[in-house]
Amino acid sequence: MLVLRFLPRPHRTGIRIAQPIMRALLRGVCLFLLALAATSSRFRLPPHDQVARVARFVAHQCDWASLATISSHKPVVGQPFSNVFSVSDGPPGSSSGVPYMYLTRMEISVQDLEVNQQASLSMSLAQTDYCRQQGYDPQSPLCAHIILSGSMLEVNGTEAEFAKKALFTRHPEMIDWPTDHNWFFAKFNITQVWVLDYFGGVKTVSPDEYYQASPTNMHK
Amino acid sequence: MLVLRFLPRPHRTGIRIAQPIMRALLRGVCLFLLALAATSSRFRLPPHDQVARVARFVAHQCDWASLATISSHKPVVGQPFSNVFSVSDGPPGSSSGVPYMYLTRMEISVQDLEVNQQASLSMSLAQTDYCRQQGYDPQSPLCAHIILSGSMLEVNGTEAEFAKKALFTRHPEMIDWPTDHNWFFAKFNITQVWVLDYFGGVKTVSPDEYYQASPTNMHK
Numbered sequence: 001m002l003v004l005r006f007l008p009r010p011h012r013t014g015i016r017i018a019q020p021i022m023r024a025l026l027r028g029v030c031l032f033l034l035a036l037a038a039t040s041s042r043f044r045l046p047p048h049d050q051v052a053r054v055a056r057f058v059a060h061q062c063d064w065a066s067l068a069t070i071s072s073h074k075p076v077v078g079q080p081f082s083n084v085f086s087v088s089d090g091p092p093g094s095s096s097g098v099p100y101m102y103l104t105r106m107e108i109s110v111q112d113l114e115v116n117q118q119a120s121l122s123m124s125l126a127q128t129d130y131c132r133q134q135g136y137d138p139q140s141p142l143c144a145h146i147i148l149s150g151s152m153l154e155v156n157g158t159e160a161e162f163a164k165k166a167l168f169t170r171h172p173e174m175i176d177w178p179t180d181h182n183w184f185f186a187k188f189n190i191t192q193v194w195v196l197d198y199f200g201g202v203k204t205v206s207p208d209e210y211y212q213a214s215p216t217n218m219h220k
Numbered sequence: 221m222l223v224l225r226f227l228p229r230p231h232r233t234g235i236r237i238a239q240p241i242m243r244a245l246l247r248g249v250c251l252f253l254l255a256l257a258a259t260s261s262r263f264r265l266p267p268h269d270q271v272a273r274v275a276r277f278v279a280h281q282c283d284w285a286s287l288a289t290i291s292s293h294k295p296v297v298g299q300p301f302s303n304v305f306s307v308s309d310g311p312p313g314s315s316s317g318v319p320y321m322y323l324t325r326m327e328i329s330v331q332d333l334e335v336n337q338q339a340s341l342s343m344s345l346a347q348t349d350y351c352r353q354q355g356y357d358p359q360s361p362l363c364a365h366i367i368l369s370g371s372m373l374e375v376n377g378t379e380a381e382f383a384k385k386a387l388f389t390r391h392p393e394m395i396d397w398p399t400d401h402n403w404f405f406a407k408f409n410i411t412q413v414w415v416l417d418y419f420g421g422v423k424t425v426s427p428d429e430y431y432q433a434s435p436t437n438m439h440k
Contacts, residue, residue, distance in 0.1 A: 063358060064344075064346055064358035064359065065302075066286030066288075066302045066304075066342055067302065068286075068288035068289075068300035068301060068302035068340070069288075069300055070290075070299075070300055071340075071369075075411075075412060076340075076369045076411075076412060079290075079338045079339075079340065079369060080288035080289055080290055080300045080301075080338065080339055080340045081288060081300075081340045081367065081369070082285075082286045082287065082288035082302060082340040082341060082342035082367055083342055083365075083367060084286075084342055084344045084346060084358060084359065084363075084365045084416075085358075085359055086357055086358050086359035102359075106421070108414075108421075108422050118299045118300065119299075119300055120288070120291075120296075120299065120300045120301045120302040121302060122286055122302035122303055122304055124284075124304045126284055126304060126347070127346070127347065135393075136393075137306055137391050137393040137394065138283060138284035138304060138305075138306050139284065139304065139305055139306035139322075139391070139394075140393060143304075145303075145304045147301065147302055147303060149291075149296045149299060149301070171357050171359070173355075173356075173357040173360060174357065174359075191295075191296075192295060192296060194328070196304075201326070201328075202328050
């Protein structure tokens with residue numbers, strides 16, 4: 001309703017309009033525009049049976065991931081610990097498949113990784129608008145999600161340059177993060193990929209299959 | 221631009237309007253409406269220093285969580301494992317603070333929990349529209365997120381009734397999930413709450429403080 005207060009009054013604009021009809025029209029147009037915004041999508045998922053491609057697709061779409069580590073902190077030493085990190089496998093449209101991260105040793109999960117580098121990274125299309133738009137519950141297998149098993153490794157040289165480009169293009173705020181935190185670039189070194197993208201239980205993909213797959217639909 | 225094709229033609233409506241001005245007006249109103257939709261929010265975060273309230277707020281806002289378990293599955297036995305589950309701590313506006321879940325023993329992480337019930341559950345406002353609207357990177361502490369340590373317990377009787385109401389109101393798709401999966405209701409039994417909602421590192425909240433706090437701003 002608020003919007004109607006911002007409509008021009010006829011005497012201001014010099015336009016003769018039938019106000020109730022005008023309001024209905026504006027409401028209709030605006031609703032249409034909102035519906036259009038809600039249903040249009042950048043998502044073109046690969047077919048669900050092309051599991052490695054689905055995994056690459058999800059990994060490229062997600063801007064952040066949940067990282068599971070074995071905690072090194074009291075009172076939960078040795079227990080699993082779930083935390084949130086921004087990721088990028090490349091600038092938009094340039095997927096490498098490698099989840100890069102920008103980390104500091106001041107961070108509680110990074111401290112866990114210094115004791116035990118084994119970790120797991122999950123990414124779900126529930127993090128995007130896709131599942132909501134499709135009407136898929138976040139726990140539904142149709143709301144595609146992947147789980148990566150492996151370990152976290154610091155990267156340097158040209159790979160750190162790529163990681164920087166991958167992350168800073170999608171997370172521009174990182175450029176201004178405090179330098180005294182001694183940020184470094186890291187990659188998730190994948191040993192196994194688990195995919196939930198359809199009914200019938202979890203499917204696995206090897207790192208080789210994963211890296212060879214195309215996340216786009218160009219070669220469908 | 222597409223929307224302009226749906227504007228009424230003057231001879232159809234009988235309204236005399238100056239078309240270019242009309243288009244500009246409609247465009248302005250629609251842009252305003254979109255901006256309004258983008259900035260208006262159901263979010264009224266408690267002040268960041270009222271940490272227990274922030275934790276309760278995040279727990280109530282999030283419809284799903286990332287669950288970390290210790291894997292019982294080859295080839296990652298003993299390693300951390302991150303996965304996605306729908307949660308609800310109550311119907312909208314009726315927060316209990318207890319994350320309830322609807323689980324099946326056919327699920328890979330639930331099988332982990334049968335071997336080792338210790339787990340961690342993370343929930344982030346990055347899962348909602350809030351952080352994007354505010355311009356907070358998912359990894360920024362301002363994009364409030366919480367980590368719950370504890371274990372998963374099956375619930376029965378009146379608590380299962382509440383869990384059912386909490387989950388099915390927010391995840392109506394669950395009602396139709398296949399009965400041969402032997403779904404059951406579970407709760408996350410919290411032993412420690414970790415909160416990242418502002419600069420200065422992670423803060424902890426005891427289960428007592430957490431359950432006593434109000435997630436709303438009514439008593440600010």
